[in-house]
Amino acid sequence: xxxxxAILAEYEQKKEIYKDLENYVAxxxxxxxxxxxxxxxxxxxxxxxSESLAAKVIKKDKYRVLTDITDVVGCRLVAYFADDVxxxxxxxxRRFQMDWGNTVDKSAALSPTAFGYTSLHYVCSLPEEGEFTxxxxxxxxxxxxxxxxTALQHVWAEIEHDLGYKSEFGVxxxxxxxFSRIAGLLEIADERFNAIRTSVGDYTLEIRDxxxxxxxxxxxxxxxxxxxYMYRNVRMQDLINQIARECDICVEHVDPFPYxxxxxxxxxxxxxxxxxxxxxxxxxxxxxxxxxxxxxxxxLISSNAILRFICYSELICGGYSExxxxxxxxxxxxxKERARQNAKALLxxxxxxxxxxxxx
Numbered sequence: 001x002x003x004x005x006a007i008l009a010e011y012e013q014k015k016e017i018y019k020d021l022e023n024y025v026a027x028x029x030x031x032x033x034x035x036x037x038x039x040x041x042x043x044x045x046x047x048x049x050s051e052s053l054a055a056k057v058i059k060k061d062k063y064r065v066l067t068d069i070t071d072v073v074g075c076r077l078v079a080y081f082a083d084d085v086x087x088x089x090x091x092x093x094r095r096f097q098m099d100w101g102n103t104v105d106k107s108a109a110l111s112p113t114a115f116g117y118t119s120l121h122y123v124c125s126l127p128e129e130g131e132f133t134x135x136x137x138x139x140x141x142x143x144x145x146x147x148x149x150t151a152l153q154h155v156w157a158e159i160e161h162d163l164g165y166k167s168e169f170g171v172x173x174x175x176x177x178x179f180s181r182i183a184g185l186l187e188i189a190d191e192r193f194n195a196i197r198t199s200v201g202d203y204t205l206e207i208r209d210x211x212x213x214x215x216x217x218x219x220x221x222x223x224x225x226x227x228x229y230m231y232r233n234v235r236m237q238d239l240i241n242q243i244a245r246e247c248d249i250c251v252e253h254v255d256p257f258p259y260x261x262x263x264x265x266x267x268x269x270x271x272x273x274x275x276x277x278x279x280x281x282x283x284x285x286x287x288x289x290x291x292x293x294x295x296x297x298x299x300l301i302s303s304n305a306i307l308r309f310i311c312y313s314e315l316i317c318g319g320y321s322e323x324x325x326x327x328x329x330x331x332x333x334x335x336k337e338r339a340r341q342n343a344k345a346l347l348x349x350x351x352x353x354x355x356x357x358x359x360x
Contacts, residue, residue: 003057003063003064004054004057004058006065007053007057007063007064007065007066007069008050008053008054008057010065010066011050011053011066011072012050014066014138015047017138017139017142018047018072018073018142019047020136020139021073021139021142021144022045022046022047022073022075022144023045024135024136024139025045025073025075025126025144025146026043026045026075028095029043029075029077029092029146030043032091032095033077033088036087036091038079038084038087038088038091039079039080039084040077040078040079040080041078041079041080041151041154042076042077042078043075043076043077043078044075044076044078045073045074045075045076046073046074047072047073047074048071048072048073048074053069053072056069057069067141067142067143070099070102070123070143070144070145071123071144071145072142072144073142073144073145074144074145074146074147075144075145075146075147076146076147076148076149077146077147077148077149078149078150078151078154079148079149079150079151080150080151080193081150081190081193081194081197082150082190082191082193082194083194083197083198084150085119085120085148085149085150088148089120089122089148092122092124092146092148093122095127095132096122096124096125096126096127096146097124097125097126097127097128098122098123098124099123099124099125099143102123102143103120103121103122103123104120104121119147119148119149119150119153119154119157120147120148120149121145121146121147122145122146122147122148123143123144123145124143124144124145124146125140125141125142125143125144126139126140126142128140128141150190152186152189152190152193153186153190155186156182156183156186200224203224204224204228207219207224207225207228208228208232211228211229211232211233211271212232214234216229216233216271216272217270217271217272217275218270218271218272219270219271219272220269220270220271221260221263221264221268221269221270221271221273221274222260223255223256223257223260225271226256226259226260226263226271226274227255227256229271229274230253230256230303230306230307231253233271233275235275235278235279236278236306239278239282239285239286239306240303240306242286243285243286243289243293243306243309246286246289246290246294247289247290247293247294248294248299249293249298249299249300249301250299250300250301251300251301251302251303251305251306252300252301252302252303253302253303254302254303254304256303256304256307258304258332259304259307259308259311261331262307262311262328262331262332263307263311265327265328265331266311266314266315266318266328268314274310277310277313277314278310280317281310281313281314281317281353284313284316284317284352284353285309285310285313287352287353288309288312288313288349288352288353289309291349291352292309311328312346312353313353315328315346316346316347316350316353317353322343322344322347325343325346325347326339326340326343327339328343329342329343329346
């Protein structure tokens with residue numbers, strides 16, 4: 001009881017310091033994730049309440065001073081993939097001073113038959129030497145906890161917490177096996193999601209190499225192949241650069257996913273199909289782009305605008321009816337009246353293109 005009162009009294013005196021430390025560490029972690037382009041599901045942080053701190057001191061009966069407690073300040077990073085957890089862990093260990101004696105990989109600590117599905121719990125402090133020592137002196141020596149887990153590990157932990165089971169010993173025998181089965185499924189799912197991401201990365205490199213060597217004619221149009229084509233196909237780059245030069249505008253590359261259905265509607269199924277449409281409508285595409293972009297206040301368009309010009313030129317030059325053009329416009333707008341208006345606006349500019357419009 002004596003130590004409890006002393007610890008709580010010290011905490012009340014230093015609570016603002018701990019609060020400032022919480023925000024400082026959270027800011028460092030946020031900047032680290034942005035700098036290394038690590039996508040997170042969430043990054044949260046908290047400061048223990050006086051009530052929670054008191055309960056911990058009473059329960060553990062081993063703390064003598066406030067700095068003995070390593071998780072007064074806590075941050076949690078929830079990543080989508082297991083590989084990202086490893087990357088974040090490496091970043092954290094480089095950036096902060098590690099208390100390896102109290103740091104725990106709880107998954108590794110479990111016996112092969114134990115109950116649970118856990119995560120990394122790193123105990124850190126701010127470095128006392130080196131390049132990252134420019135921080136308020138009152139933060140020195142205060143330890144804090146950083147939890148790192150995958151999204152599925154996070155789901156497991158939240159459900160386990162809501163059910164009120166803190167360990168395998170609190171679980172009735174009748175449902176312990178079910179918990180273990182679910183934990184195993186989640187662990188396998190984490191591994192498979194990681195493997196899928198690796199496969200997507202390998203596929204991207206393969207596509208990139210095929211486009212670079214002009215071997216991509218028969219490749220099906222999908223999100224990966226279309227993105228790489230927009231970035232790396234020589235003729236596509238010629239078109240983009242010519243539009244940018246003649247219209248005095250910059251083109252920013254973005255994800256082409258919104259145009260996958262539109263291209264499919266135009267029977268553009270392979271990258272060879274896309275190249276053929278682009279080549280036969282080259283002058284029409286340029287003509288439309290000049291009319292739309294020259295002498296405007298715009299100084300930046302997305303690469304998807306180039307795809308739109310290609311699609312519009314095919315609608316006009318390919319002899320699509322007004323009805324078919326309205327259907328195409330419906331991919332961009334669920335408002336039927338707006339789709340009709342957009343179709344009419346395009347048809348009103350048909351003199352900018354070549355070809356004829358048929359009626360249905």
